[in-house]
Amino acid sequence: MLEIKNLHASVEEKEILRGINLKVNAGEVHAIMGPNGSGKSTLANVLAGRPEYSVTGGEIMYEGKDLLQMAPEIRAREGVFLAFQYPVELPGVNNTTFLRTALNEARKHRNEPEVSAGAFLAMLKKKMQLVEMPDTLLSRAVNEGFSGGEKKRNEILQMAVLEPKLAILDETDSGLDIDALRIVASGVNKLRSTDNAIIVVTHYQRLLNYIVPDFVHVLYKGKIVKSGTKELALELEEKGYDWVKDETLTAA
Amino acid sequence: MTENSQTKNWYLSLFKDFEARLNGERSKPVHALRRAAMDRFAQIDFPSLRDEEWRFTDISPLLKHSFSYSAKKEGMVPSRDDISRFLFGGFESHVVVFVNGFYSGSLSRLLPLPKGVVIGSLAESLKEDDGRISAHLSDQVGSGLDAFTALNLAFTLDGLYINVPGGAVVDRPVHALFVSAGDEKIISQPRNLIVAGKNSQIRLIEHYVTLRSGEYFTNSVTDVVIEGNAVVDTVRLQSENLEAYHVATTTAFVHTNGTYESHAVSNGASIYRHNLNVALNGEGASTTLEGLYLTAGDQLSDTHSMIDHAAPNCTSGEHYKGILDGNSRAVFNGKIMVRQGAQKTSSYQENRNIILSEEAKVDTKPQLEIFADDVKCSHGATVGQLSKESLFYLKSRGIGEEQAKLILIYAFASDVLKNIKEDEVRVELEKVLSTRFLKGI
Numbered sequence: 087m088l089e090i091k092n093l094h095a096s097v098e099e100k101e102i103l104r105g106i107n108l109k110v111n112a113g114e115v116h117a118i119m120g121p122n123g124s125g126k127s128t129l130a131n132v133l134a135g136r137p138e139y140s141v142t143g144g145e146i147m148y149e150g151k152d153l154l155q156m157a158p159e160i161r162a163r164e165g166v167f168l169a170f171q172y173p174v175e176l177p178g179v180n181n182t183t184f185l186r187t188a189l190n191e192a193r194k195h196r197n198e199p200e201v202s203a204g205a206f207l208a209m210l211k212k213k214m215q216l217v218e219m220p221d222t223l224l225s226r227a228v229n230e231g232f233s234g235g236e237k238k239r240n241e242i243l244q245m246a247v248l249e250p251k252l253a254i255l256d257e258t259d260s261g262l263d264i265d266a267l268r269i270v271a272s273g274v275n276k277l278r279s280t281d282n283a284i285i286v287v288t289h290y291q292r293l294l295n296y297i298v299p300d301f302v303h304v305l306y307k308g309k310i311v312k313s314g315t316k317e318l319a320l321e322l323e324e325k326g327y328d329w330v331k332d333e334t335l336t337a338a
Numbered sequence: 339m340t341e342n343s344q345t346k347n348w349y350l351s352l353f354k355d356f357e358a359r360l361n362g363e364r365s366k367p368v369h370a371l372r373r374a375a376m377d378r379f380a381q382i383d384f385p386s387l388r389d390e391e392w393r394f395t396d397i398s399p400l401l402k403h404s405f406s407y408s409a410k411k412e413g414m415v416p417s418r419d420d421i422s423r424f425l426f427g428g429f430e431s432h433v434v435v436f437v438n439g440f441y442s443g444s445l446s447r448l449l450p451l452p453k454g455v456v457i458g459s460l461a462e463s464l465k466e467d468d469g470r471i472s473a474h475l476s477d478q479v480g481s482g483l484d485a486f487t488a489l490n491l492a493f494t495l496d497g498l499y500i501n502v503p504g505g506a507v508v509d510r511p512v513h514a515l516f517v518s519a520g521d522e523k524i525i526s527q528p529r530n531l532i533v534a535g536k537n538s539q540i541r542l543i544e545h546y547v548t549l550r551s552g553e554y555f556t557n558s559v560t561d562v563v564i565e566g567n568a569v570v571d572t573v574r575l576q577s578e579n580l581e582a583y584h585v586a587t588t589t590a591f592v593h594t595n596g597t598y599e600s601h602a603v604s605n606g607a608s609i610y611r612h613n614l615n616v617a618l619n620g621e622g623a624s625t626t627l628e629g630l631y632l633t634a635g636d637q638l639s640d641t642h643s644m645i646d647h648a649a650p651n652c653t654s655g656e657h658y659k660g661i662l663d664g665n666s667r668a669v670f671n672g673k674i675m676v677r678q679g680a681q682k683t684s685s686y687q688e689n690r691n692i693i694l695s696e697e698a699k700v701d702t703k704p705q706l707e708i709f710a711d712d713v714k715c716s717h718g719a720t721v722g723q724l725s726k727e728s729l730f731y732l733k734s735r736g737i738g739e740e741q742a743k744l745i746l747i748y749a750f751a752s753d754v755l756k757n758i759k760e761d762e763v764r765v766e767l768e769k770v771l772s773t774r775f776l777k778g779i
Contacts, residue, residue: 134734137726162736174731178749187745188735195736227749244735 087112087149087283088252094143095132101142102128104308110252113280117294117319118287120305121327126287127171129305130256133285134168135161148252162188163195167250169241171257176228181240184228185210185247192248213246217273235266242273253277254285259293271296291323304330342384345401346485350380353492356407367472368464368494374479375491384485394669394701395640400583400609405525405555407493408438415442416519416549424515424547426762431513431543432457438518439526439556440496449510454503457512460529461496471499474531474561486585490527490559497529497559500542504535504565511541511760518548518556518578530560534568534596541571543763548579548606555583556607562589564596566620571599573758577770578606580635587613594620594649601758602629603767604639605774614643618652618680628754629658630767632774633666633698640669647680647710654684659754660691661747662698672717673705680710687717692724692750694743744772 088110095103102125110116120126132139133146135158146153153161176184190200201209210224217239229237238258245253255274259267274297278284286297294302294316302319304312311330312318322330353376363369384401385392415437425433434457435445441459448457456463464471475491483491498514516528534540546556556578564570570590578584584607590598604610616625631639645654660668670689691700704717724746732742751771758764 136730136734157739158730158733159736159738159742162734168734170731170734174725174727176728176731176746176749178752179745184732184735184745187741188737191736191738191741248735 088153089147090144091146092144093129093132093141093146095128095139095141097128097139102308103132105144106305106308106310108303108310110283110285112251112283114301115278115284115286115297115299117299117302117316118285118305119289119291119302119319119322121331122289124305125308126289126305127256130168130171130254130285130287133161133166133252133254134158159191160195162248163192165192165251167245167248167253169238169245169253169255169258171260173229173232173237173241175230175232177230179228181226181228182207182210182224185244188244189247210247213243216246216276217242218269219243234261235263235270238262238266238270239273242270242277246273246277249277249282251282252285253282254287256287257289258286259288259290267293268296291319294319306330341398341401342386345384345404346379348404349489350376352407356493368475371472371475371479372492372494375483375488378479378483379485379488379492382485382488391642391671394667395609395611395638397609397611400555400585403523403553403555405523408440408524408526415444416517418445420519420549421445421515421517424517424545425513426760426766429513429760429762431511432508433513433515434458434498435515435517436496436498436528438520438524439516439528452506452508455506455508456499456501458499459496460494460499460531463499463501470533471531474533474563478561484587486557487559487587490529490557490587493525493527494529497531498544499530500532500540502534502538502540502568504537506535506538508540511543513543513545516544516546516556516558518546518550518554518582520550521552523553525555525557527557528559530558531563532561532570533563534565534570536566536568538565539569541759543573543575543760545575545577546584546606547577548582551579551581553581553583556585558584558586560586560588562591562598564590564592564598564623566594566596568593569597569599571759572601573760573763574600574602574612575763575767576602576604576606576610576612578610580606580608580637582607584610586611587615589615589617590625591617591619592623592625595622596620597623598625600625600627600629601754602627602641603755604630605632605770607637607639609638611640612642614641615646616644616654617646617648618654619648621649622651623649624653625655626757627654627656627658628757630751630754631658631660631668632771633660633668634663634774635666636664637666638668639666640671642669642671642673644673644675645685647674647676647683647685650679650681650683652680652683654686656687657754658689659751660689660700661694661751662691662700663694665695665697667698668700670700670702670719671705672703674707674715674717676706676708676710676713676715678709681712683710683713683715685713685715689719690750691721692747693721694724747771
């Protein structure tokens with residue numbers, strides 16, 4: 087589904103990603119871990135097409151197409167979804183209208199008929215149960231005045247509505263208490279299927295107790311320095327990131 | 339000779355011509371007022387950039403033109419079909435139509451009204467005036483006219499007149515439609531007077547529209563008198579064509595426990611200036627002034643408001659927003675005066691602007707003059723761009739650039755539009771927003 091080859095990217099002239107290689111197949115969950123500043127969030131944002139990040143080398147193939155040639159909105163309509171680390175508040179933009187507009191843009195892109203307001207609402211109510219989201223948040227402006235946990239749940243609700251093929255969760259666990267974490271993770275798990283893939287970007291192993299990955303990759307200084315299965319996350323938890331840093335130094 | 343004095347001389351000679359054609363009307367008391375206004379006009383000049391109140395608003399393009407006064411002409415009256423597009427679909431209201439400043443009985447239609455309520459033409463009402471209308475106009479002469487209000491009064495022939503007697507409630511709003519038509523270079527100068535007696539209520543939509551192209555000049559004056567406990571809610575919509583000039587002066591006098599609400603939305607005219615003055619003269623009076631100005635191309639929009647807290651326990655709230663594109667300019671000047679005796683005044687003011695282009699420019703200035711010591715006043719102003727974060731967030735959900743911008747523009751405008759009580763009007767304004775910015779952005 088996704089193949090990243092020798093990806094280099096920089097922000098404000100500073101090189102952050104220095105040759106990432108990663109292959110993700112449908113049905114897989116990949117965790118990207120790494121210390122602060124290793125480039126985890128950069129990778130997530132490059133995949134979503136954030137304009138502040140410039141790709142200076144390498145390629146990303148998504149479903150056989152060149153992802154880097156697509157505008158962010160086209161990537162989204164093609165099934166790429168980024169759950170933001172810091173979801174943006176949109177005062178004056180109604181949450182339900184926003185979700186329906188987004189869904190209909192994707193449907194138009196796939197030459198499917200638009201969903202009526204009534205049909206959408208019925209579908210939305212079901213999806214909301216996945217993330218235990220109260221109805222009141224629907225009539226409010228997108229993320230405005232939402233608590234940290236509500237914002238993250240709203241991200242997963244968007245994911246549930248848009249049904250992406252490739253979802254990237256950027257530090258979705260940050261700032262969540264254990265209950266909120268459980269709700270968010272269980273929402274994500276219900277959306278797992280053999281047709282879609284999920285990339286979980288996280289600093290801590292904690293989230294991976296709930297969203298169990300098939301593969302774990304450790305990112306350090308803009309490169310994947312170690313890949314393994316879920317046991318690697320536990321090892322990291324135990325030994326800390328210094329272990330990887332030391333190993334990388336020794337290898338160099 | 340400067341442009342300013344040339345233009346002034348033009349209007350002085352135009353007045354002589356106007357006077358000569360008035361025929362029998364010259365002997366009426368209102369004509370003495372016209373002359374007094376013209377005498378005042380002769381003493382003062384049109385404002386220039388040297389005047390503090392006009393520092394950012396260059397009206398020299400307006401002064402380059404020699405506009406003729408509009409004369410009532412048969413055959414120029416638009417048809418019902420022509421104006422139907424301005425009537426907000428099935429909106430149920432009292433419709434009063436003015437063409438180039440003159441009342442059109444054939445286009446106007448009123449719903450049944452409570453006893454004693456008058457809605458119609460100032461000219462007609464002046465014919466049967468018991469002295470109250472002329473007394474009001476005469477007060478205005480005494481209170482110091484500027485060049486534009488003097489010019490308006492000097493040529494006053496007609497305008498909207500509403501008189502709601504004490505206790506009367508007009509349920510459906512009055513939709514006053516000011517239509518510019520024809521192809522001559524004219525100045526149209528409606529003089530509007532709304533008097534709301536004690537405990538009365540009325541809602542008004544003062545709507546300036548155009549059926550013509552080319553340059554013309556609308557110089558309107560609207561006075562609103564709100565007696566004890568009365569409630570007046572006005573929506574002022576300015577949609578002149580993009581070559582037109584529009585100078586407007588609105589003055590509200592709010593007495594004890596009276597309420598004045600104003601929602602001003604503008605998207606037309608090459609140069610637009612709105613002087614909005616509210617005098618909170620009686621204890622417990624309150625006012626809310628909201629506005630939205632949309633500019634693009636080379637348009638200039640200027641709102642100068644003055645809220646005069648002249649009595650204790652009055653409240654005022656002001657919230658104006660601007661969306662600017664192209665090479666346009668906007669000016670917002672919000673003066674709040676709290677006089678010595680006006681204790682327990684509560685007042686806030688907010689002006690927020692979004693600039694969509696590199697070239698557009700806003701000058702915004704709060705101006706608080708406070709002479710009482712027990713007051714609560716706040717103000718704030720911002721000028722910014724659409725948030726890149728927000729745009730990316732919308733795009734990352736599959737919403738394209740144009741629509742994402744439009745969603746954010748709607749959202750920005752929504753908190754000043756949402757308080758417009760008439761749904762049909764609000765929906766129409768939302769349409770204006772989208773047609774205005776879909777192409778431009």
